[in-house]
Amino acid sequence: MSALVEISDLHVRFVGERTVHAINGVDLTLNAGETLGLLGESGSGKSVTLRALLRLLPKRRTVISGSIRVLDQDVLALDGEALSRFRGRTVSMIFQEPALALDPVYSIGSQIAETVMRHEGCSRAAADQRALEMLNVVRIPSAKSRLAAYPHELSGGMRQRAMIALALSCKPKILLADEPTTALDATVQIQILLLLRELQREFGMSVIFVTHDIGVAVEISDRLAVMYGGQIVEQGALRDIIRAPSHPYTRGLLGSNAHAAPKGQRLETIPGAPPVLDAVPRACPFAARCAVVEQRCNLQPPPVVEIADGRLTRCFLAAGQDASAMN
Template structure:
C-alpha cells in the first residue's frame, strides 16, 4: 500500500499497520483479517463497510484485542497516542479500553449486563478509570444519560436494562462508551437491530456528539446509505482486507472497485422502477486459507486471468483514493510499501 503522507500519520487518532487475525479451529485456520492498514484522523468519522463476513467487526475488535485468544491470534501494529497497543500487557490495555478508546457493540441487550442496573454499569468505568467517588460518579452518570437523550435520566439510573426499549438500550451503550471521554469511539453496527426511526435518532445523536466532543469515530456498517449520511471517508472491506477507501463523495461519484460498485447498485435509491432490486450473486469466501488471488474474483463480472493468479495490492489510484483491483492498476503503477 502507498505510504500515507506524514501529515496523515501525525493527524491520526489511531492507525493500524498490517493487521492480521486468524482463528485456529477444529475445521482449520480461518484467515479473518488479512494485512489491513488504515488510519482515522482526529475528529474524523471513518465508515467501514462491507457484507457480513467481510472482516469488519473482527478487524475492529482486533484493534483493542477484544477477541478470545486462543482461538484468535492477532499480529500487526496498532498505534494510539504514541504507543503500539499490541505491545501492552492486559492491565495496560484495560486502562486504554473504555477510558481512551470507547466501543459500542452491535446488540445492546447482550452488551449490557442484565443483572446490574444501568447506573451501576455507567458508574463502574468512572470509578475504575477516573477514580471518582460514588456520589460524583452518579452525578456524571446522570449527565451521560442526558447527553444521549434519555428523559428523566436521574430516575432511570436504578432501572435494569430489560426495562429500556432497544433504542434506549443502545443510547445507554453509547453513554457507557463515552463515559471517560475517549479520543476514539468504535461503533460496531450499533443501529442494525433498531427500526428505521430509532436508527435515524441514533445517527443524529452521533453527529451531535462528534461535533460537541471532537472525538474520532470508526463506524462499522453494512449499509452504504448510512455511511453516506455520516462519514467523512469510507473504507470498503471484502474477504478480510481493504479493497477501496476514499472520501465519501469521491467513493459515491467514482467507485473504482467492482465490489464497491456492486454494493452501490444494491441501494434502493439506485433502483429503477419496474426492475427487480439488485443483489450481488454468489457468497463471500470462507477464508480457510490466506488469499492468493483477488477474494472477489469468483463473484466479479469483470474477472480476468490475473485476478485468479495474484491478490492485488491496495495502492493509490488517485489522490486520496486507494483501490485493490488489477483492472484499475496497470502493472507499472503497482508498488509496495506500508
C-alpha cells in the first residue's frame, strides 16, 4: 500500500492575543482505500490537523511548519488557484454541522452544481445532472425535487447526506470527515456511518474520520490514531488498539466507555483536564493525569516506540528501560 497522505513533524501554532501550540509534531500517513480514525477530546488538535491538510486555517494567525504531502504534492507550498483546485477535487471535507456548513440562501442542487462546474468546467445542465446523480448516490428520497430544496427545508440527516453528496461530487481521492455524526441523533448517526463506509468502498476513497466518540471510531475505522495535546500518542490497526491499548491515555479512554460498564458502578474516568497548550510541551503532556506516571515523564518528552508492526506509542513505559533512543 502506498501512502496518499504523508504528514511529518507537523507543528501548528496560533498567534495573536494568546499563543496556542495546537499541533506539536504530528506524523501521520493515510493509505489508499483505508479509513483512519482520528480520536481525541476537544482541543487535542484533531480538527486542526484536518484543517491544516486543506490549508483552511486563517493565514494571518497561524504558523505552520513541517511537511504535508498529498499524492506527492507539497500541500504547504500550494497557493492561489492551485490550492483552490486541490480543495474539493483531490481532498474534500464534510463538517460537523451540515446546517451551518451549507449556504442557507442557495438551493442544495445549486451548491452541488457550483462545485462540479468549478472543478470540471462543465455546463450548468451537466452539473445539475451530476447533482441529481449524487443525491441518488447518498440515497436522498425523491432526489429530483430535493435539488430545489434549501438547507433549512431538510432534516439533519438529509442535510448531512446532501453535504456528503456535495463533498463527493468531484470524486475526491481523500475525504476528510470532521465529526460528521456528532450533531445527529443516534439512529441517524448509524445510517450515516454505514453510508460513508459503503461510499468509501464504492468511490475507492481514503477517509480521515475525526471523532471524540470511541463507539463511532470503532464502527468506521480500519486504523486508529489517538491524539492528545496536539500529538498522536498511539496509532495502529483498530483491532490491536481496542484489544490491547498501550498508551495510558488510550487505556483511560477505553476504560471510560459507558457501554461496557456494569450497572450501578461509577464509570471510570481520567482525572484532571486537558493540558493548556500555551507552550510546546517539554515533557509528556499527559503526565499530570497519568495513572502510571514516573519521574522521567515530567522531565523530557517521551519517545515514539514501535511496539509492533505499524503500532506506534509515545510513552516511556512502552519503551521499557533502555529503548529511549528512538526519538
